[in-house]
Amino acid sequence: MKEIPVGLLGFGTIGVGVARVLLDDGKLITRRVGAKIKLAGVADIRRGPRKGVKLPKGVFTTDALSVVDDPSIPIIIELIGGKTVAKKLVRRALERGKHVVTANKALLATYGDQLFRLASRKGVNLAFEAAVGGAIPIIRSLREAFVATQMTSIFAIINGTSNYILTEMTQRGTDYREVLAEAKKLGYAEADPTFDVDGTDAAHKLAILVMMAFGAPVTFSRIHRDGITGISPLDMAFAHEFGYRIKLLAIAKGDTSSIEARVHPTLIPKDHPLAGVEGVLNAVYLKGKPLGESMLVGHGAGMMPTAGAVVADVVEIARDIIAGCAPHRAPMRAWPEKSFRPISIRDIRERSGPYYMRIAVIDRPGVLSRISGILGAHRISIAQVIQKDRQVDGAVPIFLLTHEAVEKDLLAAVRKIDRLSMVKGKTAFLRIEE
């Protein structure tokens, strides 16, 4: 029986999951692969046993380089996270002609282009199914199943923490802060959840999806992102009343020459397939030709589901090794490296679509007429309006849905509205996608 040794860098939650899959389910994997995937080295700066797994003797080390540089190990799994040590070790492994499997979306969204080019030159694979949507087979599907499809749009729920928070806020009418505190207790939010709730993590993943779907390298810093911290239970309740749900969506639309790419809380109709994706589940909803529409749903995080995706990448590389395939049988990022072309990202100020607005006003005659006058002057027409008589901080909220409008017009109108003496605080708005 052929053995394929693998080295594991980072023995935290996912690392322990990977070790458990390889050690506990080794027989299943060996039966399916026709070779044994052997955990030959595990490196972490923290010593000591980990719950739920017992490594074979001599496998653990605190010296990551001894694993990366071991000439008998052809596949390195990077689960350290972050962009410093991880980057150094991934580069080193690739330089030494080793295949790398990683779940590190921040690393790929920031330095992906140079790392994929390096892997390409060295004739090795850099695989990353677990980096986007955890156990959802979206990376593989974009590379293989959807190879004949020209994507036109991607809508994705790819941050479990924010989806959990929004789901709880919707179902229980609770406040953002209250749900966040609970999510931390339950382990669904990290101690510092900034990157999850401000859209950064989703933007990292969207950069990777865009790269795969449109054949273009996109640095995540060019992706517009708004977080969920400003969503109030009022927004939730009125979205509900209008027949919508609020989800933090990563959105890309366009073709291989220019796209929109943005992450923000979005109103979607309650019968949209993504509206029912609740809690910590993730989902990617795609449209394209000839595909039509497709949606993939699953666990976006969590020790065992993510570990399963990491091991699937290891198996794929092992199968290429066993079958003696030339490097990059299937292109790492869905398009051959030499066919990657720059893509222009449209300014979000040019975004066109309907909007939801919440304006806090002092209830006096003529206020709605003033507001609709300003909107009209900016080519924005009102589709629906609801005014409630419930006072919040001495003002009443007006809720508006607009017809299709251009974002820069909306921004200009909001600036003028917020200068009215009868308007209190800042007007909140959210984008609607149908």
Next chain:
Amino acid sequence: MKEIPVGLLGFGTIGVGVARVLLDDGKLITRRVGAKIKLAGVADIRRGPRKGVKLPKGVFTTDALSVVDDPSIPIIIELIGGKTVAKKLVRRALERGKHVVTANKALLATYGDQLFRLASRKGVNLAFEAAVGGAIPIIRSLREAFVATQMTSIFAIINGTSNYILTEMTQRGTDYREVLAEAKKLGYAEADPTFDVDGTDAAHKLAILVMMAFGAPVTFSRIHRDGITGISPLDMAFAHEFGYRIKLLAIAKGDTSSIEARVHPTLIPKDHPLAGVEGVLNAVYLKGKPLGESMLVGHGAGMMPTAGAVVADVVEIARDIIAGCAPHRAPMRAWPEKSFRPISIRDIRERSGPYYMRIAVIDRPGVLSRISGILGAHRISIAQVIQKDRQVDGAVPIFLLTHEAVEKDLLAAVRKIDRLSMVKGKTAFLRIEE
């Protein structure tokens, strides 16, 4: 630029779609594959032009053998359908050492085992993504993404015609026959829809899913199937009232030693992810370790989505050819041929779970007590009961939900209930899955 010639057998709807993808989107595919997939031969018994596509000169023939036997063509696409000519030509192509791509679920569900063994001996691939769930990448995902997962259950909506009919019946409260007539007009049901509405088509596909998920050959004739023809608007309305939806589900549960495998209309809770899969969409919902839960949704049929899946299989084989991989880099049916093991299929009479029952009774005192007495004597306890006073054919319907019960007990109880003088007609029952 390297060229990979392909031959196409069957120039009907999907065949035309494949030709359109290869001819119209050829540049996209060439860019992604790094080689040109060339449509070298197209065979059909029916001559004449097809709408929406113009074949290059000299490509069309009525002589399928001239395509299958052409030594310059390494990949044959079979889209003839049926189990006679298609089987003969697929066998012949495999015998001649050609890779075959097919969308023919009936062929694979019936003769798959011998065909895969032949392909295995000949060192060629038999690929079939489009055979189950059309554009949904379920076959590929079972083979690659979920390679480390031991599946525990599969619930699938894999017949678009019946899902369309049930969706329309639910949403509009219409009768089965009325909706079927409409579906035929709209092209969502064939002139003879028997195999779609009686569960045969879904059972074909389930046989393939079981083979992939559990590593066992399963002949479809061993799969229990009930169709949707007996579902009445009354069932729909009351399922709704109890918080359920009725879907024709293909279900497999178990492990690599024994499974349940069945196709039948099923009550599922209205917040189950499959409950929202409406119209002609298909979906496969999976559970396993370490995967957790996952669902893949998309077009299960239709010219262009299905054609996209066929072309993805062609590309995968082309990539293996270009990279010079040894045969069967990834096992055709997810597990290496030599690792396939028989699996025992549990008798549906041993199925255990809750049931829905509809009993037509003459409304007189004591009827419910007689019925519940019979159920109790067969170890069946009632969870909920609703009796309506609306008369249908001189009787009133009683609707029951049971707690967990064993099917053979239920069948025995139903036989006794149907013998009661106060019971009219045959008692209908449906399985509930939570």
